[in-house]
Amino acid sequence: MAAKGTSREIRLAARPVGFPKGSDFELAETPIPSPGDGEVLVRNVYMSVDPYMRSRMAERKSYAPSFKVGDPMTGGAVGQVVESRSDALAVGDWVNSMNGWREYYVADGGSLMKIDPALAPVSKALGVLGLTGFTAYVGLLDLGQPKEGETVFVSAAAGAVGSVVGQLAKLRGCRVVGSAGSPEKVAHLREIGYDEGFDYKRESPADALDRLCPDGIDVYFENVGGDHLEAALPRMRTFGRIVVCGLIAQYNDTELQPGPSLVPLLTSRVTIRGFIVSDHFDRLADFLRDMSGWYREGKVTDEETVVDGIENAPAAFMGLLRGENRGKMLVKVGPDEPVAA
Amino acid sequence: MAAKGTSREIRLAARPVGFPKGSDFELAETPIPSPGDGEVLVRNVYMSVDPYMRSRMAERKSYAPSFKVGDPMTGGAVGQVVESRSDALAVGDWVNSMNGWREYYVADGGSLMKIDPALAPVSKALGVLGLTGFTAYVGLLDLGQPKEGETVFVSAAAGAVGSVVGQLAKLRGCRVVGSAGSPEKVAHLREIGYDEGFDYKRESPADALDRLCPDGIDVYFENVGGDHLEAALPRMRTFGRIVVCGLIAQYNDTELQPGPSLVPLLTSRVTIRGFIVSDHFDRLADFLRDMSGWYREGKVTDEETVVDGIENAPAAFMGLLRGENRGKMLVKVGPDEPVAA
Numbered sequence: 001m002a003a004k005g006t007s008r009e010i011r012l013a014a015r016p017v018g019f020p021k022g023s024d025f026e027l028a029e030t031p032i033p034s035p036g037d038g039e040v041l042v043r044n045v046y047m048s049v050d051p052y053m054r055s056r057m058a059e060r061k062s063y064a065p066s067f068k069v070g071d072p073m074t075g076g077a078v079g080q081v082v083e084s085r086s087d088a089l090a091v092g093d094w095v096n097s098m099n100g101w102r103e104y105y106v107a108d109g110g111s112l113m114k115i116d117p118a119l120a121p122v123s124k125a126l127g128v129l130g131l132t133g134f135t136a137y138v139g140l141l142d143l144g145q146p147k148e149g150e151t152v153f154v155s156a157a158a159g160a161v162g163s164v165v166g167q168l169a170k171l172r173g174c175r176v177v178g179s180a181g182s183p184e185k186v187a188h189l190r191e192i193g194y195d196e197g198f199d200y201k202r203e204s205p206a207d208a209l210d211r212l213c214p215d216g217i218d219v220y221f222e223n224v225g226g227d228h229l230e231a232a233l234p235r236m237r238t239f240g241r242i243v244v245c246g247l248i249a250q251y252n253d254t255e256l257q258p259g260p261s262l263v264p265l266l267t268s269r270v271t272i273r274g275f276i277v278s279d280h281f282d283r284l285a286d287f288l289r290d291m292s293g294w295y296r297e298g299k300v301t302d303e304e305t306v307v308d309g310i311e312n313a314p315a316a317f318m319g320l321l322r323g324e325n326r327g328k329m330l331v332k333v334g335p336d337e338p339v340a341a
Numbered sequence: 342m343a344a345k346g347t348s349r350e351i352r353l354a355a356r357p358v359g360f361p362k363g364s365d366f367e368l369a370e371t372p373i374p375s376p377g378d379g380e381v382l383v384r385n386v387y388m389s390v391d392p393y394m395r396s397r398m399a400e401r402k403s404y405a406p407s408f409k410v411g412d413p414m415t416g417g418a419v420g421q422v423v424e425s426r427s428d429a430l431a432v433g434d435w436v437n438s439m440n441g442w443r444e445y446y447v448a449d450g451g452s453l454m455k456i457d458p459a460l461a462p463v464s465k466a467l468g469v470l471g472l473t474g475f476t477a478y479v480g481l482l483d484l485g486q487p488k489e490g491e492t493v494f495v496s497a498a499a500g501a502v503g504s505v506v507g508q509l510a511k512l513r514g515c516r517v518v519g520s521a522g523s524p525e526k527v528a529h530l531r532e533i534g535y536d537e538g539f540d541y542k543r544e545s546p547a548d549a550l551d552r553l554c555p556d557g558i559d560v561y562f563e564n565v566g567g568d569h570l571e572a573a574l575p576r577m578r579t580f581g582r583i584v585v586c587g588l589i590a591q592y593n594d595t596e597l598q599p600g601p602s603l604v605p606l607l608t609s610r611v612t613i614r615g616f617i618v619s620d621h622f623d624r625l626a627d628f629l630r631d632m633s634g635w636y637r638e639g640k641v642t643d644e645e646t647v648v649d650g651i652e653n654a655p656a657a658f659m660g661l662l663r664g665e666n667r668g669k670m671l672v673k674v675g676p677d678e679p680v681a682a
Contacts, residue, residue: 275479
């Protein structure tokens with residue numbers, strides 16, 4: 001079939017080094033494609049830009065495959081069917097797809113998610129009623145598990161996800177504090193229900209959290225990383241939860257920051273959990289039953305390094321800190337046989 | 342009652358600065374106390390030295406209260422009742438307590454845990470059958486949730502907890518790799534069932550993990566921190582779990598290391614979890630029901646920053662990365678009204 005006009009699209013021209021620049025993108029024109037049997041032609045009306053796209057512009061390992069240089073980029077888009085050869089969709093139907101960054105596309109009619117324009121403005125399917133809102137919903141409610149009366153801190157709180165997270169936390173009866181990058185955004189946080197907000201360009205997250213969360217943080221919804229994470233970590237309350245949704249401060253790094261990078265938490269969906277055994281005494285009876293069985297059967301052995309004499313206990317302890325033990329380090333402070341006191 | 346002799350004890354003489362030294366401890370003598378009604382006099386035979394005690398020597402916030410300067414230190418100890426004025430315990434009974442670092446103590450007879458010396462040598466109540474083994478059991482099995490065929494990495498693997506963790510991971514059918522601080526300890530790891538071990542004083546954890554865990558790590562049982570954690574994080578497999586039991590590399594730090602410190606994970610039992618929304622599509626129907634309801638009722642509002650024209654999409658994206666948006670950032674790539682293609 002002959003082309004019926006041109007469709008503009010944005011291609012990845014080069015992998016950005018550090019912060020992306022205009023020349024990393026290329027605006028190109030292609031003929032408008034024609035739908036085959038079962039397919040539809042869609043004209044996009046809205047497309048989403050999201051921080052995760054920065055990761056996909058790079059070649060590094062991430063949860064989503066990298067964009068290819070020379071290819072159009074992809075992302076969430078809402079458009080309208082303008083030609084249909086599919087029974088699933090009619091001309092005029094609104095659909096949601098991952099075929100953003102272009103004006104027109106052809107797709108299998110059954111592969112597109114139809115949007116009901118009576119429910120809300122169609123653009124909401126890219127925001128509060130789309131992946132953005134879903135990210136806030138799953139991240140805060142399922143993973144953060146906020147409880148009534150708890151303190152929730154949200155970084156990049158005026159952003160797409162953050163602004164929904166704060167409102168959901170209020171629905172759950174929490175106190176909600178957010179960071180944002182301008183006085184106007186901080187004012188906006190209060191309008192949408194945040195109890196407190198601060199401008200991280202004017203006050204360090206550490207100082208702001210001391211001021212606004214003097215009793216600590218129960219749930220930290222992390223969109224930023226960097227100094228936000230460094231400030232939040234030591235201010236977490238006992239059994240606190242940090243949900244890492246994004247680390248936008250680190251996406252444009254060209255050099256590794258000092259210290260452990262938490263980016264793999266996100267890309268590999270890793271959980272890190274600190275624990276103290278005394279919180280788990282409900283498992284003590286199970287432990288004694290299982291472990292004494294394994295010990296008797298020789299399935300678990302146990303080596304001891306024994307230092308003699310209480311006067312040598314400090315040296316034993318210092319040796320332990322230097323790794324001079326093998327297995328359990330003990331100090332024998334008296335003979336095995338009972339003596340009269 | 343008159344004293345019947347002297348009991349030696351180790352007191353905290355000074356809070357250590359950096360690595361503890363001998364003069365931070367003081368060996369002192371006190372009269373052997375006499376038990377009152379319901380009490381017993383216990384002579385300690387074994388006492389445990391454990392890395393967590395380093396934290397308790399400092400004044401900083403931790404999960405356990407700090408030791409007081411001038412007071413005897415405390416910790417796990419196994420001893421024998423030498424005098425009893427309690428119905429709960431008889432002379433000769435073996436008991437487990439937290440009254441270590443001293444030769445004799447008096448305690449309420451009902452407050453002590455009796456040990457059965459027929460089950461295992463009594464010192465095991467401080468090791469594999471005590472808090473050490475319990476820590477390995479809860480940390481690996483309950484929190485790490487290792488599955489058959491998974492790869493488990495254990496730091497300080499020849500230590501008291503680590504040597505039990507490795508054996509439990511083998512019982513669960515995992516491949517187990519451990520780090521230790523000498524060739525002798527590495528050889529010992531293989532004796533107790535570890536599949537592989539490396540000497541972190543001769544090979545960096547990063548190089549060793551590339552060599553020994555080329556397909557990544559499913560469960561990391563963390564006793565060390567520092568370069569071990571930095572090496573493990575980017576090598577975690579999807580949905581990997583890091584259980585932080587100890588961070589011994591950091592206990593003696595006098596200065597903050599660069600980057601976020603994960604010590605609060607331990608002291609406050611914090612969970613950090615990275616997530617990707619596409620792993621949670623089973624919740625999509627719940628989300629659409631809840632969020633469209635909240636949206637209609639005005640409980641969740643949603644702001645958009647809309648940039649016009651696909652040619653401006655790169656600028657919109659870069660603006661997003663600079664935080665120039667409020668709420669959801671969208672690009673309008675065409676008119677709202679359908680046109681013929």
